[in-house]
């Protein structure tokens with residue numbers, strides 16, 4: 001698609017993805033390769049309470065001269081609920097757990113604060129507190145959330161006049177880009193963040209494929225049983241050697 005990336009073009013952005021730095025399956029580097037393969041222009045890895053995955057992905061993308069723009073991000077579990085912090089090149093220096101403080105610190109570093117799956121109680125959304133804070137954007141469609149929660153988020157964003165994002169909340173590679181946001185911006189961190197603030201966005205809903213869902217379930221069940229825990233595996237191997 002010539003001209004897709006430049007001059008008022010619409011960038012395809014998935015800004016809520018997990019990697020192996022928190023509870024996702026793919027390593028940050030694999031997320032980059034998968035996002036490229038799926039034709040995304042912008043991603044943010046948003047591991048739980050950690051910017052490390054996004055920083056690693058960003059270094060990797062740059063080192064291989066990728067056209068993929070990797071924003072620095074994290075999904076922070078505040079006392080009020082889950083929020084996404086999306087930044088250009090640098091993470092904020094502190095990550096307070098109180099939402100009002102986090103918003104101040106994030107804004108001080110030029111980052112955006114986005115309410116993640118606000119009405120999904122299972123996923124620890126901020127719920128009715130959505131109305132008590134000033135958001136740069138609201139996740140109005142989360143591909144792993146139920147339709148009612150998503151619909152409530154969409155209506156709230158409209159009521160509040162806050163831009164809406166759609167994202168995959170992928171924990172496995174196959175789910176990356178299942179939902180995404182079209183952003184009217186040049187391919188640069190500042191321009192993408194500005195465009196989101198200004199509401200030059202269009203959320204595009206979508207669900208992961210059956211295969212991606214099956215892999216997500218297998219992954220999360222396995223993780224809860226400790227099957228993927230490398231330390232635990234090596235302990236078992238050690239025991240095996242001793243016995």
Ligand SMILES: [Zn+2]
Pocket residue numbers: 075082116117123
């Ligand atoms: Zn969450």
Ligand SMILES: [Zn+2]
Pocket residue numbers: 016018075169
């Ligand atoms: Zn998430």
